[in-house]
Amino acid sequence: MKRILAAVLAILIFIVFALAFAKIPFGEKMSTYPNYTEPLLNSTSNMSLPQHYLTYGKKETGATNMVTAIVVDYRGFDTLGEVTVLFLAATGVGSLMYVEDKQRRRVRKSNAVVETGSKLLFGFIILFGGYIFIHGHLTPGGGFPGGAVIASAFLLLYLAYPKFHANHKRLNVSESLAGLTYVIVGLLGLVLAGYFLYNFLPFGIPTYLFSAGVIPVIYTAIGVKVGSELTGIVDAMMGVRE
Amino acid sequence: MEKVSKANRFVYAFLIFIVIWCGFTFSPGIRPEQYLEEFLAGIVFSLIAAAFSYEHLSQRGLYNLSPHRVWWFLKYIPVFIWAMIKANLDVAYRVLHPARPIRPGIVRIRTDIKSPVGKLALANSITLTPGTMTMQIVDDKYYIHWIYVHSEDEKEAGEMIKGEFEPYLKEVFE
Numbered sequence: 001m002k003r004i005l006a007a008v009l010a011i012l013i014f015i016v017f018a019l020a021f022a023k024i025p026f027g028e029k030m031s032t033y034p035n036y037t038e039p040l041l042n043s044t045s046n047m048s049l050p051q052h053y054l055t056y057g058k059k060e061t062g063a064t065n066m067v068t069a070i071v072v073d074y075r076g077f078d079t080l081g082e083v084t085v086l087f088l089a090a091t092g093v094g095s096l097m098y099v100e101d102k103q104r105r106r107v108r109k110s111n112a113v114v115e116t117g118s119k120l121l122f123g124f125i126i127l128f129g130g131y132i133f134i135h136g137h138l139t140p141g142g143g144f145p146g147g148a149v150i151a152s153a154f155l156l157l158y159l160a161y162p163k164f165h166a167n168h169k170r171l172n173v174s175e176s177l178a179g180l181t182y183v184i185v186g187l188l189g190l191v192l193a194g195y196f197l198y199n200f201l202p203f204g205i206p207t208y209l210f211s212a213g214v215i216p217v218i219y220t221a222i223g224v225k226v227g228s229e230l231t232g233i234v235d236a237m238m239g240v241r242e
Numbered sequence: 243m244e245k246v247s248k249a250n251r252f253v254y255a256f257l258i259f260i261v262i263w264c265g266f267t268f269s270p271g272i273r274p275e276q277y278l279e280e281f282l283a284g285i286v287f288s289l290i291a292a293a294f295s296y297e298h299l300s301q302r303g304l305y306n307l308s309p310h311r312v313w314w315f316l317k318y319i320p321v322f323i324w325a326m327i328k329a330n331l332d333v334a335y336r337v338l339h340p341a342r343p344i345r346p347g348i349v350r351i352r353t354d355i356k357s358p359v360g361k362l363a364l365a366n367s368i369t370l371t372p373g374t375m376t377m378q379i380v381d382d383k384y385y386i387h388w389i390y391v392h393s394e395d396e397k398e399a400g401e402m403i404k405g406e407f408e409p410y411l412k413e414v415f416e
Binding site: 111112113115116117119120122123124126127128130131134157207208209210 | 255258259262263266267276279280283287288290291292294295296298299358359361362365366376378379380
């Protein structure tokens, strides 16, 4: 009886979603989108929001990657919130997994191939993570993927070496410094131009590395922060091993 | 194996990383001043990555780049590719043959290579040539899964499996 009820519910939900999605104009001209920004008084008032981003985004933010421009510049507050959520997750895992007397867990040694291979790869993965987040305003990716890649390098060492441990104090310091950088950049915008997270640095020439104002700075901070937070989560979950 | 200083290993890691970074960031239409910016950022990031990983990356630092080693490595590449083509055709033959001539088994062979990276390279060469797969390395013993066990003798099997690669890898990594 329960199963039939669940199945009927799932089908009902599916029908509702299908009806709703049927009205979304996928792949049609952008002018058919509903006009969200009707009352805007500037020259772009006749455009829908996505159209505005694509037309004026490069001029207004200096970034060639529009997703980055939206995530860090137009909608910077959301990203600040996301970073906070991740920070809370890391803190939560840390406090849940905390144990007073640290019981050592015995871990079996892994294969020689795995050990040597992960040692070799570690540096390259870190370099590639750095590449991803420093080029956030030019290529796909950004702070979150870059940070996750860096954390995966540490995860590799954690899995290959029973005794490996990232230094907790250094992790905390880098995490806090990166978070502070983000907030300070935002506050500087508030001081210099009157908006929190205002893009106050010169835009430079699009497609150059040193362009798009504060976006690369913020993405570097996010990359470092996400990397050290995820590493901290992995560290807490691994526990103390022998 | 000679002991080398930490600075030496750091510089080696930095050099490797900056070359990789240049590979990441170069594209044909790029302007020189644009590339200069990328290169500057590359120096900074390579230094950071090297600081994280120079102890893991190499034991011998810049000695890895000696002309002798590089030359033997370059000679090794065509040998490896040729072995790979041969072995792939061999496996294709075993798959397509109606009688399916396979005689799977695990054999143990020994190697003279001492350095861990050399052992890794040999293990990967054996695995990447189909028909043989490295399962486990214990000290100098390799346990290898073979699609057709031609020989159960340790020496002879070793000759057949690693014979093509070992002399080259020994020159590169010893």
